[in-house]
Structure formats: structure tokens, C-alpha cells
Amino acid sequence: MKSTELRDLSDKELRTHVATQRRELFGLRLQHATGELENTAGMRTAKRDLARALTVARQRGVDPTQKNDG
Template sequence: MKPAELRDLSEQELTAQIHSARRDLLGLRFQHATGELENTAGMRRAKREIARALTIAKERGIEING
């Protein structure tokens, strides 16, 4: 998601987006560890998406655990 799209989300939607992105990254890490992941650029993209969402959450003062 683009930063502008993330800023339009409500607090609950933003939190859900962060948890979903973290779950996706975990899946990508497992695929990479088992040799199933062909496109490793997806891991970098997922990390950046998490970082963007966490930055916006911090700007709003939302506490994200985990």
C-alpha cells in the first residue's frame, strides 16, 4: 500500500494491516528458509510495507504490540 492509502485507514484498519503484513512476512521467511521462495524481492517489499504502516501508527500515537 502507498503511504497515502495507509493514512486514510482508521486505527483498527491500520492495526489489522500491520498484523496482516507481519503474517505475510513470516510466511515469506518460511518459504525462503525451505527454498520455495523464488522471488526474494517480496521479502524486502513486505518489510518496507510494515515500516510504512508502523511509521504512520507512530505519527498518530497508536501503540502497536508485537
């Protein structure tokens, strides 16, 4: 997701996106460790997407670890 698209998200949606990206990256790392991952470039993309989302969150002053209670 591009940084301009991330900036258009609400705070709640941004936190959800960060959590989803973290889960995806964890899954990719697990697949890589067990030898199931064929496309290792996906890990690089996932890392960059997570970093981009965290950067936007920190610029906004949003705590990405906060729960999405409302």
C-alpha cells in the same frame, strides 16, 4: 500500500494491516528458509510495507501491538 492510503485508514484498520503484514513477512521468511521462495524481492517489498505502516501508526500514536477489540 502507499503511505497516503495508510493515513486514510482508521486506527483499527491500521492495526489489522500491521498484523497482516507481519504474518505475510513471517510466511515469506519461512518459505525463503526452506527454499520454496522463488521471488525474493517480495521479502523486500513486505518489509517496506510493514515499516511504512508502523511509521504511520507511531506518528499517530497508535500502539500497533494492541488487540483489535473495538
